[in-house]
Amino acid sequence: MTIVFLITRLVYDTLQLVERCLSISMRNSERFFMSEFSFAPAPQPVISIARSTQLFPVRRIYCIGRNYADHALEMGHDPKTSPPFFFQKNPNNITETGGFVYPSHSNDVHHEIEMIVALHSGGSNIDVSQADTHIFGYSIGLDMTRRDLQAEMKRLGRPWEVSKAVEGSAPTSQLHLKVETGLINSGRIELRVNGTMKQESDLSMMIWNVSEQISILSEYYELAAGDIIMTGTPAGVGPVQKGDVMQGSIEGLGELTVTVD
Ligand code: MN
Numbered sequence: 001m002t003i004v005f006l007i008t009r010l011v012y013d014t015l016q017l018v019e020r021c022l023s024i025s026m027r028n029s030e031r032f033f034m035s036e037f038s039f040a041p042a043p044q045p046v047i048s049i050a051r052s053t054q055l056f057p058v059r060r061i062y063c064i065g066r067n068y069a070d071h072a073l074e075m076g077h078d079p080k081t082s083p084p085f086f087f088q089k090n091p092n093n094i095t096e097t098g099g100f101v102y103p104s105h106s107n108d109v110h111h112e113i114e115m116i117v118a119l120h121s122g123g124s125n126i127d128v129s130q131a132d133t134h135i136f137g138y139s140i141g142l143d144m145t146r147r148d149l150q151a152e153m154k155r156l157g158r159p160w161e162v163s164k165a166v167e168g169s170a171p172t173s174q175l176h177l178k179v180e181t182g183l184i185n186s187g188r189i190e191l192r193v194n195g196t197m198k199q200e201s202d203l204s205m206m207i208w209n210v211s212e213q214i215s216i217l218s219e220y221y222e223l224a225a226g227d228i229i230m231t232g233t234p235a236g237v238g239p240v241q242k243g244d245v246m247q248g249s250i251e252g253l254g255e256l257t258v259t260v261d
Helices: 002-033 069-074 128-134 147-156 210-220
Strands: 046-048 055-057 060-064 086-089 109-111 113-119 135-142 188-193 196-202 227-230 245-250 254-260
Touching: 113 188, 113 210, 128 135, 128 210, 135 245, 135 254, 210 227
Parallel strands: 060 227
Antiparallel strands: 046 055, 060 086, 113 135, 113 227, 188 196, 188 245, 245 254
C-alpha cells in the first residue's frame, strides 16, 4: 500500500511541476511577444521645439517660490530673509493646447507668468559656474495656482500639491533652443489678461538667477535630462475667470496665449 501511495504521490507532484513550468513559460512568452506592462503606459509628456520636428520629453517640473522681490513682498514676505524653496508639479501637468480648464474646489485660481528653463543634462551638486551648460532651451510658462487652497494649506502647515500640481496647470509655449537664443538672464516678462497688463517685470529682477536655481536645486535633487524649472513669477498675480484670455510674452521667446475654459 505504501509503495502504491508513494508512486501516486510522485506522479502527482511531477504533473504539478510540469504544469507550473508550462504556465511560467506561457507568461514569459506573452511578455516577450506583447509587453512587459500590465496595461498601456501613460503617454510621455512633451514640449514641442520651435523650428524642429523633435520633442522635449519632460521628466520632472520644479518650481521656485517667491523669486521676484516685488512678488515676495505682495505675498507678505521679506525677499532678503527668505531662502529659495522649491516645489514640484506633475510632469503631465504640462500642456500646449492653448486652453486651461478651470479646476474644481477653487474660486480663486491665479495666473503666474514664468520663464521655463529646460535641461538636457543634470547631476548633483552642480557648481554655479557650470550650471548654464545643462540648459537645453527656454519657453514661456504659466504656473496656474488654486490660491485659496494654497492659503489654506499654508495656514494648516500642509503640502501645496492641491494648489499647484493641478491638471493642465503648466501651460507652455514651444521651447526655444539655447543655441539659438543664447543664455537668457534679462529681458521683459509680461502677462496681459483680456488685453489688460497684469504682470510686467524684467528677468534680471529674479532674486536667484537661473544658474543659482540649477545649482541649489542640484544640492537637493539629482537633476537629469528632461527636467524643467519654472523660474518664478513677478508681482501682479491675480484671479482668472472662465472665458479670460491670458497673453504672456518674454523677450526673445515670443508669446503664449491661453484661454480659460
Ligand atoms: Mn510660480
